[in-house]
Amino acid sequence: xxLLTFNIGGIHPPxxxxxxxxAIKNIEIPKQVVIPMNQNLGAPSQPIxxxxxxxxxxxxxxxxxGFIAAKIHSPVSGKVFKIEPRIDxxxxxxxxxxxxxxxxxxxxxxxxxDTLIKDITLDAFQITEKIKECGIVxxxxxxxxxxxxxxxxxxKNPEYLIINAVECEPYLTSDHQLxxxxxxxxxxxxxxxxxxxxxxxxxxxxxxxxxDAIAHLSKLAEQDSNIEVKALKVQYPQGGEKQLIxxxxxxxxxxxKLPLTVGCVVNNVGTTFAIYEAIQKNKPLFERIVxxxxxxxxxxxxxxxxxxxxxxxxxxxxxxxxxxxxxVINGGPMMGKSIPSIDASVTKGTSGVLAIxxxxxxxxxxxxxxxxxxxxTVCPMGxxxxxxxxxxxxxxxxxxxxxxxxxxxxxxxxxxxxPSSRPLLDNxxxxxxxxxxxxxxxxxx
Amino acid sequence: MKLLTVSxxxxxxxxxxxxxxxxxxxxxxxxxxxxxxxxxGMGAIKVTLAAVLSAVLFEYxxxxxxxxxxxxxxxxxxxxxxxxxxxxxxSTLPIWMIVLGSLMAIGVAKMSFGGLGKNPFNPAIVGRxxxxxxxxxxxxxxxxxxxxxxxxxxxxxxxxxxxxKEGLKKGDSVSSLMDQIPSFTDMFLGMNGGSMGEVSAFLxxxxxxxxxxxxxxxxxxxxxxxxxxxxxSGIFWLINPEVYVNPLFHLVTGGVMLGAxxxxxxxxxxxxxxxxxxxxxxxxxxxxxxxxxxxxxxxGVSFAILLMNAVVPHLNNAFKPKRFGKEMKNV
Numbered sequence: 001x002x003l004l005t006f007n008i009g010g011i012h013p014p015x016x017x018x019x020x021x022x023a024i025k026n027i028e029i030p031k032q033v034v035i036p037m038n039q040n041l042g043a044p045s046q047p048i049x050x051x052x053x054x055x056x057x058x059x060x061x062x063x064x065x066g067f068i069a070a071k072i073h074s075p076v077s078g079k080v081f082k083i084e085p086r087i088d089x090x091x092x093x094x095x096x097x098x099x100x101x102x103x104x105x106x107x108x109x110x111x112x113x114d115t116l117i118k119d120i121t122l123d124a125f126q127i128t129e130k131i132k133e134c135g136i137v138x139x140x141x142x143x144x145x146x147x148x149x150x151x152x153x154x155x156k157n158p159e160y161l162i163i164n165a166v167e168c169e170p171y172l173t174s175d176h177q178l179x180x181x182x183x184x185x186x187x188x189x190x191x192x193x194x195x196x197x198x199x200x201x202x203x204x205x206x207x208x209x210x211x212d213a214i215a216h217l218s219k220l221a222e223q224d225s226n227i228e229v230k231a232l233k234v235q236y237p238q239g240g241e242k243q244l245i246x247x248x249x250x251x252x253x254x255x256x257k258l259p260l261t262v263g264c265v266v267n268n269v270g271t272t273f274a275i276y277e278a279i280q281k282n283k284p285l286f287e288r289i290v291x292x293x294x295x296x297x298x299x300x301x302x303x304x305x306x307x308x309x310x311x312x313x314x315x316x317x318x319x320x321x322x323x324x325x326x327x328v329i330n331g332g333p334m335m336g337k338s339i340p341s342i343d344a345s346v347t348k349g350t351s352g353v354l355a356i357x358x359x360x361x362x363x364x365x366x367x368x369x370x371x372x373x374x375x376x377t378v379c380p381m382g383x384x385x386x387x388x389x390x391x392x393x394x395x396x397x398x399x400x401x402x403x404x405x406x407x408x409x410x411x412x413x414x415x416x417x418x419p420s421s422r423p424l425l426d427n428x429x430x431x432x433x434x435x436x437x438x439x440x441x442x443x444x445x
Numbered sequence: 446m447k448l449l450t451v452s453x454x455x456x457x458x459x460x461x462x463x464x465x466x467x468x469x470x471x472x473x474x475x476x477x478x479x480x481x482x483x484x485x486g487m488g489a490i491k492v493t494l495a496a497v498l499s500a501v502l503f504e505y506x507x508x509x510x511x512x513x514x515x516x517x518x519x520x521x522x523x524x525x526x527x528x529x530x531x532x533x534x535x536s537t538l539p540i541w542m543i544v545l546g547s548l549m550a551i552g553v554a555k556m557s558f559g560g561l562g563k564n565p566f567n568p569a570i571v572g573r574x575x576x577x578x579x580x581x582x583x584x585x586x587x588x589x590x591x592x593x594x595x596x597x598x599x600x601x602x603x604x605x606x607x608x609x610k611e612g613l614k615k616g617d618s619v620s621s622l623m624d625q626i627p628s629f630t631d632m633f634l635g636m637n638g639g640s641m642g643e644v645s646a647f648l649x650x651x652x653x654x655x656x657x658x659x660x661x662x663x664x665x666x667x668x669x670x671x672x673x674x675x676x677x678s679g680i681f682w683l684i685n686p687e688v689y690v691n692p693l694f695h696l697v698t699g700g701v702m703l704g705a706x707x708x709x710x711x712x713x714x715x716x717x718x719x720x721x722x723x724x725x726x727x728x729x730x731x732x733x734x735x736x737x738x739x740x741x742x743x744x745g746v747s748f749a750i751l752l753m754n755a756v757v758p759h760l761n762n763a764f765k766p767k768r769f770g771k772e773m774k775n776v
């Protein structure tokens with residue numbers, strides 16, 4: 001076949017796309033929503049509303065604080081009930097705005113219709129400002145504030161805009177379904193982003209298990225000579241930014257560098273749709289597509305969900321058998337985070353809600369390392385997880401840094417493949433946090 | 446309310462386990478083991494059973510009474526060591542000797558370093574080398590297989606390697622010695638005197654290919670090992686075919702196939718990366734030929750593997766995997 005893929009390591013876990021082809025449905029808005037302030041990578045947002053304030057859908061309720069930060073808009077209309085720390089999906093108490101819902105009244109100026117608007121009236125600078133105003137963050141799961149990517153140094157315009165439509169995580173189908181239903185909007189979103197970046201060409205990377213989406217978007221992009229759809233071999237973690245650029249262009253980003261150094265900016269396909277809505281519809285990011293899936297779930301589905309709705313509501317809507325569920329994951333099974341309580345809210349970073357059966361919830365017994373080297377073979381960054389795991393445990397931070405521990409993208413391929421079920425990634429995360437502390441200390445001196 | 450399990454990602458596992466790896470290796474060795482039973486009869490069955498049972502027993506006793514840890518016998522690695530040790534001895538070896546060999550293999554070479562995964566040297570080979578240097582007579586008296594050697598009087602009990610080694614020492618020419626041993630094809634299929642597991646190069650090759658197919662081992666070590674044997678012995682053969690034997694002879698005799706697919710590829714005692722494995726295999730091949738041609742022993746595979754085992758930590762340090770972004774094609 002000769003399909004494109006990345007050049008180092010990788011695995012192919014069972015795809016389990018149970019909710020594939022399920023049309024996007026709306027989730028009913030509950031009586032109360034809880035909106036955590038730490039929804040993006042970087043600094044948490046600062047509430048600008050007070051208890052008792054009336055808010056409308058799409059109204060700004062929290063300001064971005066700092067450069068890598070994002071604004072938050074109300075997903076509902078109603079009255080601010082409280083501002084207090086609540087347990088979020090990470091299990092920690094985080095400052096949250098709690099709103100009691102009254103009706104569904106949208107803020108003025110937001111176009112809530114489905115009409116496709118193709119003409120792009122804003123210029124590059126205005127687009128970037130608008131992305132920032134609308135609180136857009138990367139919707140693939142990393143929640144990196146999107147406008148930061150669009151602040152390109154003078155004359156350093158990227159050659160390529162890469163649209164990440166890989167969805168390499170097993171189970172998740174939200175991006176796939178979005179491409180099938182909102183293909184035209186995504187193409188307009190791409191034109192907007194190209195204008196903002198001054199990029200010459202766009203490549204949409206889609207894995208070959210979504211042939212319908214490949215065909216659909218290829219057809220829609222026919223008139224745009226500078227937008228190309230490329231089919232990729234199904235291989236995890238192809239959705240990793242570095243892996244995707246390597247797969248599509250054969251360019252490898254050096255250790256510690258950004259995609260711009262190889263002439264690329266990468267955005268998730270969900271983010272592309274959010275940018276379309278922000279620019280053409282004046283709609284801030286307050287809802288997203290979430291896949292609710294897993295074997296205990298009777299009706300695996302794709303939902304359009306307002307931020308702040310409890311994850312429990314989604315599981316209930318999809319008929320999840322909670323007695324059979326031992327673990328609930330925010331995201332996919334490889335990189336998602338298991339959540340301690342389903343009362344936590346959906347946030348901008350919730351790409352999926354995955355219920356895992358009781359019997360698959362526990363890890364296997366840890367055995368001695370048999371030095372099979374499989375972790376090294378599958379590592380997409382060319383690292384040695386077995387070695388990093390040991391030296392991280394021993395606290396040899398300098399050695400960890402030399403062995404490029406900070407290059408680890410935490411994809412989990414090593415743990416997935418380890419016959420001894422060793423907690424390689426747990427140790428590597430520990431090492432990474434120690435090494436980044438060490439690096440910060442160094443710059444202080 | 447029911448509590449949910451919380452743990453770090455990833456939340457799914459590929460399903461490969463140490464047990465699965467080990468039992469697949471046992472399965473891959475089964476054809477050659479059955480062939481040894483066929484060729485050598487009851488003696489082979491007894492020695493194999495004694496080797497396996499004693500290996501398992503020693504591991505159990507040491508884990509329980511000396512290391513005071515939970516037994517990991519279920520992983521099957523002791524069974525492999527037992528079978529491999531039996532593969533490396535003649536079927537006529539006294540039972541007490543094979544038990545002693547097991548003790549060396551498991552007790553000294555494996556458990557004193559902390560058990561599975563911690564040993565620097567291949568346990569079965571340590572056991573074999575111990576037996577070979579302690580009991581050279583019993584370890585080199587091979588039963589005569591009538592199907593193999595029609596002229597049994599002339600060559601009672603020596604392996605083809607031994608015959609060639611002795612003959613060359615006496616000054617016989619290679620061509621005259623070749624008449625005294627079976628044809629290459631016969632030796633490849635199993636018409637070959639020697640240790641129990643060395644008889645059928647063909648069945649060992651079959652088992653080895655099965656392991657490569659199952660992705661338990663990779664091609665690197667077997668290919669570089671066999672290729673370096675062919676090339677290195679081939680150079681001398683081309684120089685003088687009357688003094689140095691045909692490289693194909695080296696390939697099908699003795700422990701080469703067993704070593705290439707089952708001993709040198711032991712995960713614990715071989716390098717982690719492909720490049721390191723290529724050097725490792727090539728080193729074993731060259732050392733094997735040096736020992737076979739100039740050494741005191743007719744066979745050198747086990748010594749060669751042990752020597753290269755010692756180099757593995759350096760190979761792991763010297764040959765790191767290809768890092769992402771190292772050979773950058775930046776704009």
